Amino acid sequence: MKVLFAVSECGPFAKSGGLADVAGSLPKELKSLGTDVRVILPKYGTIADDFKADMKKIKEFTVPVGWRNQYCGIEELSYEGVTYYFVDNEYYFKREGFYGYYDDGERFAYFNRAVLEALAHLDFYPDVLHCHDWHTAMIPFLLRMEYYKRKGYGLIRTVFTIHNLQFQGIFPREALSDLLGLDWGAFNPEHLEFFGCINFMKGALVAADEITTVSPTYKQEIQTPVYGEKLDGLLKTREEDLVGILNGIDDKFYNPADDSLIYKTYTVNSLENKAVNKSEVQKFFGLPQKPNTPLMVMITRLTKQKGLDLVKCVLNDILHEDIQMVVLGTGDYAYEEYLRHAANSYPDKLKVHIGFSEGLAHKLYAAADLFLMPSLFEPCGLGQLIAMKYGAVPIVRETGGLNDTVQSWNEITNEGTGFSFKNFNAHDMLYTIRRALHFYHDPAWKTIVQKAMEKDNSWAQSAFKYNQLYAELISRSETHVF
Numbered sequence: 102m103k104v105l106f107a108v109s110e111c112g113p114f115a116k117s118g119g120l121a122d123v124a125g126s127l128p129k130e131l132k133s134l135g136t137d138v139r140v141i142l143p144k145y146g147t148i149a150d151d152f153k154a155d156m157k158k159i160k161e162f163t164v165p166v167g168w169r170n171q172y173c174g175i176e177e178l179s180y181e182g183v184t185y186y187f188v189d190n191e192y193y194f195k196r197e198g199f200y201g202y203y204d205d206g207e208r209f210a211y212f213n214r215a216v217l218e219a220l221a222h223l224d225f226y227p228d229v230l231h232c233h234d235w236h237t238a239m240i241p242f243l244l245r246m247e248y249y250k251r252k253g254y255g256l257i258r259t260v261f262t263i264h265n266l267q268f269q270g271i272f273p274r275e276a277l278s279d280l281l282g283l284d285w286g287a288f289n290p291e292h293l294e295f296f297g298c299i300n301f302m303k304g305a306l307v308a309a310d311e312i313t314t315v316s317p318t319y320k321q322e323i324q325t326p327v328y329g330e331k332l333d334g335l336l337k338t339r340e341e342d343l344v345g346i347l348n349g350i351d352d353k354f355y356n357p358a359d360d361s362l363i364y365k366t367y368t369v370n371s372l373e374n375k376a377v378n379k380s381e382v383q384k385f386f387g388l389p390q391k392p393n394t395p396l397m398v399m400i401t402r403l404t405k406q407k408g409l410d411l412v413k414c415v416l417n418d419i420l421h422e423d424i425q426m427v428v429l430g431t432g433d434y435a436y437e438e439y440l441r442h443a444a445n446s447y448p449d450k451l452k453v454h455i456g457f458s459e460g461l462a463h464k465l466y467a468a469a470d471l472f473l474m475p476s477l478f479e480p481c482g483l484g485q486l487i488a489m490k491y492g493a494v495p496i497v498r499e500t501g502g503l504n505d506t507v508q509s510w511n512e513i514t515n516e517g518t519g520f521s522f523k524n525f526n527a528h529d530m531l532y533t534i535r536r537a538l539h540f541y542h543d544p545a546w547k548t549i550v551q552k553a554m555e556k557d558n559s560w561a562q563s564a565f566k567y568n569q570l571y572a573e574l575i576s577r578s579e580t581h582v583f
Contacts, residue, residue, distance in 0.1 A: 105227035106140040107216045109236035126351040130564035144187035146195035160222040164215045167279045173215045188215045206272040210280040213239040231260045235270030235302040242304030258574040261309035266330045270301030310581040313344045315481035316502035320345030348481040349560035362463035369554045382468035386452040395541045396425045398469035403432030408475030414527035420450045428453045469493035489553040495519035518553040
C-alpha cells in the first residue's frame with residue numbers, strides 16, 4: 102500500500118503548529134505498520150541548511166498556474182526512514198514564514214498543481230493521496246476535474262483531513278481562472294462557489310473520497326451551525342464519508358523519562374524528580390520557590406479560539422488563590438499586552454513569556470502541576486496530550502478533541518485524567534480550577550497524575566485506523582463522484 106502525504110508544513114523541516122507535528126509523526130507510525138508512506142511539501146527558505154545540504158534534486162518541470170508556467174524542482178531527502186519530496190520554487194517559497202502573504206492563493210494553487218504534476222515524474226506512484234487542510238485542498242478537486250484523464254491518475258484515491266475548519270482558503274472569484282486555470286463551470290454552489298468567492302477547502306469537501314477530522318467530537322461539532330463555519334450543510338451531505346480519528350503525539354520526542362530538554366528526567370515511579378523541574382522553572386522565572394504551591398501553565402496561541410477571553414475575565418480571581426501561573430505563547434497583540442500588564446501586577450504569581458521556544462515548552466510541561474486549556478473550540482489539541490505524558494494534569498473545556506482525550510476526575514470511582522467544564526463560561530472555568538486546586542492537596546492527587554501519565558496517547562491506535570481507511574478505499578471499485 103502506497104500513500105503520499107501532501108502538506109504545507111511538516112516537522113522537523115517546517116513548523117508553525119500542530120499540523121507539522123502530525124505530518125512529522127504519523128508517517129513514521131504508518132511506516133512501522135508496513136505502509137509505504139512518503140511526504141511532499143514546499144521547500145521553504147527557512148528550512149535548516151543541514152537538511153537542505155542533504156536534499157538531492159531528482160526532477161524539474163514546469164507547472165501551469167492560470168496563464169503562467171512556473172518552474173518546479175523536486176528534491177528528495179530520506180529522514181528517519183521516511184522519504185520526503187520538496188517542491189522547489191524560490192519565488193513562491195523562499196520567504197520568512199509560511200503563510201500570511203498577499204499571494205497565498207497563487208502560492209498554494211501552484212503547490213496543488215505541482216503535487217499532481219510531480220506524480221508523473223516520481224518513481225513512486227501512490228494508491229492514496231492524503232491531503233491536509235486548505236493549502237492542499239484543491240488536489241482532490243483538480244484530480245477529479247482534470248487529472249483523472251491522465252494514464253493511471255483515475256485509480257488514485259483521496260483522503261482529506263480537516264485540522265481546523267476555520268481556515269478555508271477563500272479568495273476572489275477571479276482566482277478560479279487566474280490561479281487555478283479552471284473555467285466558470287466550476288463556479289457554482291455544488292463545486293467551488295462560496296458566497297461569491299471561491300473556497301479551496303470546499304473543493305476537497307466535495308471531491309475527496311474520504312474526509313477525516315482529528316477527533317470524533319469535532320466530527321460531530323462541524324456538522325452544526327455553531328462550529329461548521331458555513332460548511333455544515335455540505336459536511337452533513339458527506340456524513341457517510343466523514344470519519345473522526347484522534348491525533349496522537351510522538352511519545353519518543355515527548356517522553357519525560359528520556360528528554361534532554363528538561364532539567365531532570367523522571368517517570369511515573371519517580372515523581373520526586375518532577376519536583377526538581379518545578380523548582381528550576383520557578384527559579385528561572387523568578388517565582389518564589391514554593392514546592393507546595395501548585396504551578397499552572399498555559400502553552401498556547403494567544404487567540405480567542407484558545408479561551409483567552411475566559412482567562413481575562415477571571416484572572417484576578419485565579420491569582421488570589423494559592424497558585425503560581427506561567428504563560429508561554431504569542432498571538433493577538435491585545436492579549437499579549439493584557440498578560441504583560443497582569444504579570445506586572447502579580448510579580449510573585451504570574452510570569453509571561455511572549456514567543457515560543459521548544460526547549461522552554463518542554464521545561465514547562467515537566468514543571469507544571471496543572472495545564473490550562475479552556476478552548477472555545479479545539480479540533481483535537483496536542484497540548485493536553487503532551488501535558489498528560491509529563492504529569493501536568495489538564496483543565497479543559499469539553500469541546501472537540503479535549504472532550505475525547507481528557508476524562509474528568511471522579512472521586513467516587515477514582516477514575517479520570519484531568520478536570521473539565523462544559524459551557525464556555527469564565528466562572529465555570531474558575532470553579533473547575535478551584536476544584537483541581539482542592540484535589541491538589543488531597544491524597545488522590547498522586548493517583549490523578551499517575552493515570553494521566555499512563556494514558557496511551559501515542560499514534561499507534563490512530564495509525565491503525567488510518568491504515569484501515571486506506572485499505573478500504575483501495576478496495577473500492579469506484580471513486581467518489583461529485
